[in-house]
Amino acid sequence: MGNIVAGQPGSVESEETLQYLTFTVLGELMAIGILDVKEIIEVGSMTRIPMTLDCIRGVINLRGNVVPVIDLRSRLADQPSVLSKRSCIVLVQVKVEEEYQTMGMLVDMVNEILEIPETDLQKAPDFGTDIDNEFIDKMARYHDEFIILLNIARVFSIDDLSATKVQQHLALDNLS
Amino acid sequence: MVDDMKLTFLQESEELLQQMEDALLAMEEAPDDEEHLNSVFRAMHTIKGAAGIFGYDFIVSFTHPVETVMDQVRSGNRSVDSDLVALLLECKDHTANLVQTVASDNEDNVPAELLENGCEILARLTGEGSENNSVKGATPSVAGASSPIEAEPQKATPNDNWVIALDFKQDALRNGLDPLSFIRYLQRLGEIVNIITFTHDMPAANEMDPETCYLSFRIALHSDSNKDEIESVFEFAVDDCDIRILPPHSKQITYLELLEDVEPESVQRLGDILVGIGAVTQQELEGALNEQEAIIDEAVANPEQKVKPLGEILVERNVVAKPVVEKALKKQEDNREKASRDAQYIRVDANRLGQLINLVGELVISNAAVKLMVDKYEIQEAQEVVAGVDNLVEDIRDHALQLRMVQIGDTFSRFRRVVRDVSKELNKDIKLVITGGEAELDKTVVEKINDPLTHLVRNSLDHGIESPEERLAKGKPAQGVLRLNALHDSGHIVIQIADDGAGLNVEKIRAKAEAIGLVKPDQVLSHRETLRLIFEPGLSTKTQASNLSGRGVGMDVVRRNIDALRGTVEVDSSVDKGTVVTIHLPLTLAIIDGFMVGVSGERYVIPLSMVEECVEIDNHQLDEQRSYVNLRGDVMPFLRLREFFDVPDDEVGDHSDRRESLVVVRFGRTKAGLVVDQLFGELQTVIKPLGKLFQGLKGISGATVLGSGDIALILDVQGVIGLASQRGGHKQGLVDHA
Numbered sequence: 001m002g003n004i005v006a007g008q009p010g011s012v013e014s015e016e017t018l019q020y021l022t023f024t025v026l027g028e029l030m031a032i033g034i035l036d037v038k039e040i041i042e043v044g045s046m047t048r049i050p051m052t053l054d055c056i057r058g059v060i061n062l063r064g065n066v067v068p069v070i071d072l073r074s075r076l077a078d079q080p081s082v083l084s085k086r087s088c089i090v091l092v093q094v095k096v097e098e099e100y101q102t103m104g105m106l107v108d109m110v111n112e113i114l115e116i117p118e119t120d121l122q123k124a125p126d127f128g129t130d131i132d133n134e135f136i137d138k139m140a141r142y143h144d145e146f147i148i149l150l151n152i153a154r155v156f157s158i159d160d161l162s163a164t165k166v167q168q169h170l171a172l173d174n175l176s
Numbered sequence: 177m178v179d180d181m182k183l184t185f186l187q188e189s190e191e192l193l194q195q196m197e198d199a200l201l202a203m204e205e206a207p208d209d210e211e212h213l214n215s216v217f218r219a220m221h222t223i224k225g226a227a228g229i230f231g232y233d234f235i236v237s238f239t240h241p242v243e244t245v246m247d248q249v250r251s252g253n254r255s256v257d258s259d260l261v262a263l264l265l266e267c268k269d270h271t272a273n274l275v276q277t278v279a280s281d282n283e284d285n286v287p288a289e290l291l292e293n294g295c296e297i298l299a300r301l302t303g304e305g306s307e308n309n310s311v312k313g314a315t316p317s318v319a320g321a322s323s324p325i326e327a328e329p330q331k332a333t334p335n336d337n338w339v340i341a342l343d344f345k346q347d348a349l350r351n352g353l354d355p356l357s358f359i360r361y362l363q364r365l366g367e368i369v370n371i372i373t374f375t376h377d378m379p380a381a382n383e384m385d386p387e388t389c390y391l392s393f394r395i396a397l398h399s400d401s402n403k404d405e406i407e408s409v410f411e412f413a414v415d416d417c418d419i420r421i422l423p424p425h426s427k428q429i430t431y432l433e434l435l436e437d438v439e440p441e442s443v444q445r446l447g448d449i450l451v452g453i454g455a456v457t458q459q460e461l462e463g464a465l466n467e468q469e470a471i472i473d474e475a476v477a478n479p480e481q482k483v484k485p486l487g488e489i490l491v492e493r494n495v496v497a498k499p500v501v502e503k504a505l506k507k508q509e510d511n512r513e514k515a516s517r518d519a520q521y522i523r524v525d526a527n528r529l530g531q532l533i534n535l536v537g538e539l540v541i542s543n544a545a546v547k548l549m550v551d552k553y554e555i556q557e558a559q560e561v562v563a564g565v566d567n568l569v570e571d572i573r574d575h576a577l578q579l580r581m582v583q584i585g586d587t588f589s590r591f592r593r594v595v596r597d598v599s600k601e602l603n604k605d606i607k608l609v610i611t612g613g614e615a616e617l618d619k620t621v622v623e624k625i626n627d628p629l630t631h632l633v634r635n636s637l638d639h640g641i642e643s644p645e646e647r648l649a650k651g652k653p654a655q656g657v658l659r660l661n662a663l664h665d666s667g668h669i670v671i672q673i674a675d676d677g678a679g680l681n682v683e684k685i686r687a688k689a690e691a692i693g694l695v696k697p698d699q700v701l702s703h704r705e706t707l708r709l710i711f712e713p714g715l716s717t718k719t720q721a722s723n724l725s726g727r728g729v730g731m732d733v734v735r736r737n738i739d740a741l742r743g744t745v746e747v748d749s750s751v752d753k754g755t756v757v758t759i760h761l762p763l764t765l766a767i768i769d770g771f772m773v774g775v776s777g778e779r780y781v782i783p784l785s786m787v788e789e790c791v792e793i794d795n796h797q798l799d800e801q802r803s804y805v806n807l808r809g810d811v812m813p814f815l816r817l818r819e820f821f822d823v824p825d826d827e828v829g830d831h832s833d834r835r836e837s838l839v840v841v842r843f844g845r846t847k848a849g850l851v852v853d854q855l856f857g858e859l860q861t862v863i864k865p866l867g868k869l870f871q872g873l874k875g876i877s878g879a880t881v882l883g884s885g886d887i888a889l890i891l892d893v894q895g896v897i898g899l900a901s902q903r904g905g906h907k908q909g910l911v912d913h914a
Binding site for chain 1: 538541778820821822823864865866867868869870871872873874875876879881885886887888889
């Protein structure tokens with residue numbers, strides 16, 4: 001599959017109606033702005049990186065480049081995804097220290113592209129959702145459903161993800 | 177377009193200034209080396225010229241006087257001493273500042289302060305020189321005070337005379353020439369030892385025309401003047417007189433010596449060389465060239481006619497001796513060779529090289545894919561072709577990488593200036609000794625090593641080496657020595673910064689580390705471990721911070737920079753003996769030779785240069801409880817990659833009969849064994865960065881794409897050993913047994 005949208009990712013807030021790519025994780029409908037999406041690919045061969053957090057599923061070979069893939073289910077709810085035929089990797093561009101880096105996120109299923117008017121966006125509730133509030137950017141009302149708009153920057157926070165298991169263990173050791 | 181040219185000007189100026197600095201610093205040690213002098217002169221001259229083209233008058237007006245001073249030095253009218261070098265270094269810095277104003281597009285508005293500063297430097301430079309200048313001016317130009325030939329003492333032996341042949345043409349008298357006046361004038365240059373007048377052309381008295389000149393003269397002249405000056409006597413007679421000037425015997429030796437010194441700056445033509453050293457005058461050269469031209473014209477008409485080389489003509493015309501010509505020809509050949517060596521350098525955009533190397537990387541991967549296919553389908557015919565392509569690809573890879581290799585010497589020699597300036601500032605006497613500067617490594621690595629190196633060097637200068645008084649009190653020579661050394665070791669470059677200074681105080685480090693909570697008071701640390709603490713953040717034992725170093729933000733940054741290059745840094749020190757900091761760096765960040773191993777379904781690549789050997793072992797040989805093995809009598813720690821990396825098992829059933837292999841890896845002085853399931857053998861490994869996400873990850877240094885399109889991870893052997901040592905005590909017994 002080629003690029004769905006060519007162009008720079010980034011903030012798109014100025015327009016009234018925006019397009020979102022929706023997908024399913026943990027049985028919930030989630031979405032990210034279409035301009036953040038670089039590509040959607042099937043799940044192929046993936047290489048595990050030892051000593052990293054569980055939510056880092058591994059790295060894939062994207063036309064000769066090594067791209068890390070985050071297991072979204074594991075990242076959001078600490079449950080490893082089980083691969084199915086419908087599993088997909090959504091490649092997004094994330095700004096890391098002034099550079100754009102391509103990263104993948106493993107989702108259970110990709111749905112469709114929706115146009116959601118800005119007026120239908122709401123602030124995330126303080127509690128009540130299955131996933132941590134900090135990962136939610138906004139909630140979008142679409143017909144009778146609510147779609148979670150993910151905070152990409154938070155999901156792909158390098159500070160969180162680059163912690164190694166050793167550090168995690170050490171942190172636990174120190175606590176005990 | 178103009179911007180492009182400006183960029184070139186800036187780049188070239190920068191390079192020239194760097195060369196100038198290097199040369200100046202070298203001049204301090206060897207003031208008589210002309211090459212350095214020329215280098216400085218060239219830098220000033222070229223910058224002046226280029227600035228002139230761009231109309232940067234403020235640069236021209238500064239560099240011109242400096243060039244003049246350098247010219248005086250070159251001609252021996254001004255001697256090189258440390259004061260002059262210091263001044264010239266200031267000039268270099270000032271020029272760099274001026275060039276900088278151009279770089280910042282500020283050329284129309286040069287700060288007045290800067291210009292004043294320039295005037296002040298120039299005043300000091302020429303002020304000192306003016307005395308010499310006037311002396312030079314007062315010297316009669318005829319005597320040729322600046323002529324190098326003159327410097328050679330001449331003995332008044334009979335055969336030490338110039339022989340001048342004057343064959344006046346018949347019209348000479350009619351044209352108002354008086355041979356006698358020339359001869360008289362010649363006396364001003366030296367002593368006329370003998371004159372023979374040939375009158376054989378003189379016809380019988382009745383046929384003689386009194387207005388025609390029939391006389392030829394052979395004059396033996398004893399003079400210290402050079403050929404040009406002698407010839408200039410006959411300047412007005414050239415048209416009416418054949419003049420040949422033969423040098424005295426001793427002059428020939430001088431010419432030969434001069435040829436020895438002819439600058440290899442550019443390939444000169446034979447004639448130019450001979451004129452340059454004064455063996456032939458311009459007039460003589462032109463005459464010979466005309467003759468040659470005439471012969472060439474003839475040769476065109478008549479192919480039988482052989483064109484004589486210029487040297488032969490000159491010898492035949494008796495203007496120069498044969499050995500001089502031969503020597504000059506040889507010199508010319510040498511210069512040509514050198515020039516062609518210089519011309520072999522091409523300026524290439526670093527990005528293009530980067531692209532090339534990336535492409536070669538892709539080629540390596542594609543080639544591996546082809547190989548895989550051929551193996552899979554057992555295409556016999558293709559095997560040989562693939563093997564051939566494989567060899568070629570390997571060669572291409574090596575050459576492509578070689579393109580980006582640069583010698584570390586240039587990086588090292590930049591520190592000459594740092595050492596010089598800092599030691600003056602601190603009133604210390606420090607000598608910098610550079611060895612192994614020819615060791616090569618990737619340019620991308622060199623660029624990133626500069627900052628950490630600067631920091632380490634400054635540390636040594638500031639904290640390491642003591643003041644001369646302190647040193648003498650300790651019974652050490654007053655002059656401290658800082659050594660920079662580089663060498664290759666198993667696919668790495670090793671850089672050492674060693675000083676013979678005070679050394680690190682282990683107790684102080686320990687105390688400080690305890691104070692900031694880095695170590696617990698009851699923790700036992702070896703000497704080496706304690707020293708390693710200096711790379712932790714917040715540790716500086718210098719009680720007072722200087723403007724150079726000692727603010728405790730240095731060494732951890734150094735280590736971080738080196739970590740980022742997949743290198744390591746070690747320190748060794750003993751009190752009052754000195755400190756040695758050793759940096760290990762990979763030679764390249766692009767493509768390496770790797771050795772692939774398999775653990776369950778996962779594949780890892782170990783840099784081949786770190787693999788010592790592979791030993792096949794039976795499972796029972798490796799005790800589950802112990803983690804060391806007996807390798808031909810030596811105890812060697814090992815670790816199971818499967819456990820170390822928590823590799824999930826992909827095989828079901830009993831593993832007890834699994835055959836494992838022990839890969840012995842070496843890093844520096846540490847050896848260790850890695851237990852793996854499978855050995856896949858050697859592999860050209862294109863290093864792909866893992867990106868920011870895995871920057872802090874120890875044990876894995878990168879990834880590579882295999883022919884199958886899968887990704888294998890590259891083991892960071894030092895990282896693995898380091899991690900294993902950390903986990904040490906309870907889990908793995910890996911120790912640094914250096």
